[in-house]
Amino acid sequence: MIPFTKTSITDVEKKYIEEALITSKICGDGKFTKKCTEWFYQNCKINHFLLTTSGTHSLELAAILAELKEGDEVLLPSYTFVSTADAVLLRGAKPVFIDIDKRTFNMDANLIEEKITPKTKAIFPVHYAGVACDMDQIMEIAKKYELIVVEDAAQGVLAYYKDMPLGTIGDYGCFSFHETKNYVMGEGGAIIVKDDGKLKKAEIVREKGTNRSQFIRGEVDKYTWHEMGSSYLPSDILAALLYGQLTRANEIMEKRMHIWNYYNESLAELEKKGKIIRPYVPSYAKHNAHMYYIVLPTEEIRNQLMTKLKEKEISATFHYIPLHTSPMGKRLGCKKGELPVTEEYAGRLLRLPLYADMKKEDLEFVCKSIKEIL
Ligand SMILES: Cc1ncc(COP(=O)(O)O)c(C=O)c1O
Known part of the structure; x- marks a missing residue:
């Protein structure tokens, strides 16, 4: 896996x-x-x-x-x-x-x-x-x-x-x-x-x-x-x-950045075809390659992709269930529909494997698998 x-x-x-x-x-x-x-x-x-x-x-x-x-x-x-x-x-x-900005999730x-x-x-x-x-x-x-x-x-x-x-x-x-x-x-x-x-x-x-x-x-x-x-x-x-x-901070950052950039370049063609959206980094931001995610057209497609990647022994995962729709959020009086961008985009985001020691062949396999499935 x-x-x-x-x-x-x-x-x-x-x-x-x-x-x-x-x-x-x-x-x-x-x-x-x-x-x-x-x-x-x-x-x-x-x-x-x-x-x-x-x-x-x-x-x-x-x-x-x-x-x-x-x-x-x-x-x-x-x-x-x-x-x-x-x-x-x-x-x-x-x-x-x-609510969040749909391009940055901030x-x-x-x-x-x-x-x-x-x-x-x-x-x-x-x-x-x-x-x-x-x-x-x-x-x-x-x-x-x-x-x-x-x-x-x-x-x-x-x-x-x-x-x-x-x-x-x-x-x-x-x-x-x-x-x-x-x-x-x-x-x-x-x-x-x-x-x-x-x-x-x-x-x-x-x-x-x-x-x-x-x-x-x-x-x-x-x-x-x-x-x-x-x-x-x-x-x-x-x-x-x-x-x-x-x-080892420089070494760890360089390795993570290499993986982030590899994903970003390799998956660019899928974005051109309208199948995914890649992360958006505003010009004022210098990120630290903490996470690589893609945004799929619908929650259903995101979930199908997540399941199919799992069948190929690749752990890709969703991220936050919006707090206002959680059981605790509901107890605080929050209601579904209040934050439309958060609700839609949380369902469409898929995080991909990213860690400093990720092997080149694994990285290539993840990209190849996503392309094949989509
Ligand atoms: C945005 C955010 N805030 C707070 C935390 C909590 O950090 P910790 O797990 O060190 O308590 C996390 C960790 O997952 C996080 O991602």
């Missing part, structure tokens, strides 16, 4: 994990957490970077820092992973879903203003497939209505909007290093904090509500409870795995 995704782990990662086990303290904020943090400071224009236990937890942390509370409304796409909405709900705030920035009410507190744009949302437009609206922006850049690590790394444009940015992402630590993530003044609270909330981070740096002689918080710092063993991946 050609898997849909597969991690690329080498002796480099194994060496660092072993080193963490032998020489380092293995709780959070050890030597490898520092190395990962330093890596991001050196390789991206990032103000403040804190490693976390997951992309989900980064979003939860951001929602706490945004001081979301009952009665607040937050604008986000329905075409996203559940964690974007869960972070809002966990604070008692209400997710308000915005929140349609032209539809934001009509959903703003006096209760709107924040916007959570999601950079789908590592392709940037229209951040100038989103930031302009946020400024006009004084809204907080939390970028869900779970899929957007080392992707850019113009020359800005995704996650660094809004007030907070959230990365994921889940095993399905470009750079992995099993379960893990990071929060990027733009404003210097918000860093102290972010550190405190991440460390169970204490100022332990300051204590570890020797800035205070004891630490204690300052805020409501939780434990959002990952074990240094996982940070060691991530550090290994980061030292």
Whole structure:
């Protein structure tokens, strides 16, 4: 079976994990957490970077820092992973879903203003497939209505909007290093904090509500409870795995980009014949080859293609069931028909296998099979 995704782990990662086990303290904020943090400071224009236990937890942390509370409304796409909405709900705030742009699958920035009410507190744009949302437009609206922006850049690590790394444009940015992402630590993530003044609270909330981070740096002689918080710092063993991946970041990116470009070139003829639509990358976006998908003319054709690829032992998969049509979405009072583009296009999208170590013959076989079937 050609898997849909597969991690690329080498002796480099194994060496660092072993080193963490032998020489380092293995709780959070050890030597490898520092190395990962330093890596991001050196390789991206990032103000403040804190490693976390997951992309989900980064979003939860951001929602706490945004001081979301009952009665607040937050604008986000329905075409996203559940964690974007869960972070809002966990604070008692209400997710308000915005339809997507059919070319990028990102929140349609032209539809934001009509959903703003006096209760709107924040916007959570999601950079789908590592392709940037229209951040100038989103930031302009946020400024006009004084809204907080939390970028869900779970899929957007080392992707850019113009020359800005995704996650660094809004007030907070959230990365994921889940095993399905470009750079992995099993379960893990990071929060990027733009404003210097918000860093102290972010550190405190991440460390169970204490100022332990300051204590570890020797800035205070004891630490204690300052805020409501939780434990959002990952074990240094996982940070060691991530550090290994980061030292291989160029190699991983190049391999993924090669596969993405191969799909894009090989499937161009199907697009010309009107049988598929390939991903659209706006000129302001530099993507990170996180995902390759095709859009089929109907949901029925998408499902038939998915089944036939499975018969050929190729794992291709649909992506999100729109949140507003899910059982939880219905309980929140959302109705089918509210977001027509999301509903139609979610049914037509098919994700293809993409992982750094994908064999050339497998890649060729996937393309050949799609052409034959269609
Ligand atoms: C858009 C989006 N947001 C949030 C998450 C959650 O990240 P994690 O799996 O690290 O909790 C994911 C991961 O699948 C995601 O794709």
